[in-house]
Amino acid sequence: MLGGTQSLHTNSLDEALALPSEHAVRIALRTQQVIAEETGVVNTVDPLGGSYFVEALTDQTEAEVYAYFRRIDEIGGVLPAIEAGFFQQEIADASYRHQQEVDRGDRTIVGVNRYVTDEPLNIPILEMDPNGYQRQVERLRRLRERRDPVRVEQALNRLRNACDDQHENLMPYLLDAARSDVTLGETMAVMKQAFGLYQEPMSI
DSSP, X not given: OTTOOSOOOOOOTTTXXXXXXXXXXHHHHHHHHHHHHTSOGGGSSOTTTTOHHHHHHHHHHHHHHHHHHHHHHHHTSHHHHHHTTHHHHHHHXXXXXXXXXXXXXXXXXXXXXXSOOXXXXXXXXXXXXXXXXXXXXXXXXXXXXXXXXXXXXXXHHHHXXXXXXXXXXXXXXXXXXXXXXXXXXHHXXXXXXXXXXXXXXXXX
């Protein structure tokens, strides 16, 4: 916020465990509202503008970003880097380094490796209705009974032809398929046939 931001996302406290509960979502929302309404940081476009420390860190970050871009260019660009597993390996390495820092105590995580209490974790977790699956199956059955099969097949053919074109914008055809009562599974089957399944490389 102090550096200026166009949007701010606040994760709910139980998001790592389950779908967010109403209680956790409200806390996340109130956090944003306190920042927006009470702190005053939104009253200035860039509260830290002109700060030497922040500007120096910005210059350092910029230099490191361009150095990283050069590494990607040396591999051949983004697509070859993805195919080589470069980004996945970078994420895995960063996660490993982060966890090592937490385990050694070099990086403080309040309540995890410092200021830890013996109180049991008591976060109410939103539980899914076990009958939800059957309800969705029944909805799908009713949809297939009432929809126009000719219209469905025509929408799928239009999507299939657009996929085969390789340069066509698929979004209009996906919207057309949805309006024609084509299911998500049917849509994905066409795209899977055209493009195959992406297999993420494990490492570079």
